Amino acid sequence: MNIWIKILQWFNNHSDRTDLIMGFNTDAQKAFIAGLMPVLLQAEISRGCSEYKHSHSHWLYSGFRIKAFTGQQLSRNDIKLIGEAILNDDNLVRKLVVLGFDTLEVHCDVGNYGCRWQIKDFLVLGYSNNYNYLNNNSDGHNNN
Amino acid sequence: MDTIITDSIATANMSSNANPFNWLNITLLILNVILVLIIIAQTMMHKASRSKQYQAEQAIINQPTDWSNTMQVFKAQELYNKLKAVCHPDRFTDTEQNQIANHLFQQITENKTNYNRLVELQKEAEHKLNIKI
CATH class of the missing domain: 1.20.5 (Single alpha-helices involved in coiled-coils or other helix-helix interfaces)
Structure with a gap:
């Protein structure tokens, strides 16, 4: 691939990824203010999981991380629910893959665990239950 | 020189x-x-x-990216819990209604995080199954 095109695509992708994150954060703020969401969500770009790489993955930052500001530990079902809402949207999953994301991570500001999904798994078949814990939860078991 | x-x-x-x-x-x-x-x-x-x-x-x-499903996911969960109880096929003994309820229940399960679709399914259930949710 030509180096100039690589440079141009890098800038374009970077702005598209930033637009996606900013759009999410704006909508999350509006939903929180309107009372649709009981928690304030904030999206950011993270390193992602190297095991989940695919051909479109960004070489360094390939994780789409959602942080829930709750002030308390969210339950496992609530964390799963937020992830499922994104992964059940086929168009959104496709867009995430094209923009170089390969990992979806959801966690809250308090506590030491969250969930992460391999986005590629949800491209065709829709939602399935294969999610992994980011860290060991308070019970000490690691669910793979 | x-x-x-x-x-x-x-x-x-x-x-x-x-x-x-x-x-x-x-x-x-x-x-x-x-x-x-x-x-x-x-x-x-x-x-x-x-x-x-x-x-x-x-x-x-x-x-255009639509984040509405993500932002209404907790409302969708409440509605899903209500619908899956009310529209369960076992509640309908009539064969025709049972088939409709079966189809609706599948749709409800598939769209359990999609609030807008669940609202449509709620109206459909009220209309076809003659129930009040």
């Missing part, structure tokens, strides 16, 4: 030193031009070969 000879030697030295520099410059210039032409050719070939994929990617990227 001596001065004239010295000048002629100096002139000869200068001309012999200048020639390699000129050739070097010309060679570098030609190489630069060739390099630029190669880059332009590669760009054109790349655009032609990858234009379809690029257009497809841009079409996906330019689609």
Whole structure:
């Protein structure tokens, strides 16, 4: 691939990824203010999981991380629910893959665990239950 | 006389030193031009070969992103819990209603995080199954 095109695509992708994150954060703020969401969500770009790489993955930052500001530990079902809402949207999953994301991570500001999904798994078949814990939860078991 | 000879030697030295520099410059210039032409050719070939994929990617990227499902997911969960109890097929003994309830229940389960779709399914259930939710 030509180096100039690589440079141009890098800038374009970077702005598209930033637009996606900013759009999410704006909508999350509006939903929180309107009372649709009981928690304030904030999206950011993270390193992602190297095991989940695919051909479109960004070489360094390939994780789409959602942080829930709750002030308390969210339950496992609530964390799963937020992830499922994104992964059940086929168009959104496709867009995430094209923009170089390969990992979806959801966690809250308090506590030491969250969930992460391999986005590629949800491209065709829709939602399935294969999610992994980011860290060991308070019970000490690691669910793979 | 001596001065004239010295000048002629100096002139000869200068001309012999200048020639390699000129050739070097010309060679570098030609190489630069060739390099630029190669880059332009590669760009054109790349655009032609990858234009379809690029257009497809841009079409996906330019689609407006709808975060409403994500932002209403907790409301959707409440509605889903209500609907899955009310529209469960086991609650309907009539064969026709049981089939409708079965179909609706499948739809409800598939769209359990899609609030807008669940609202549509709620109206459909109220209309087809004659129930009040």
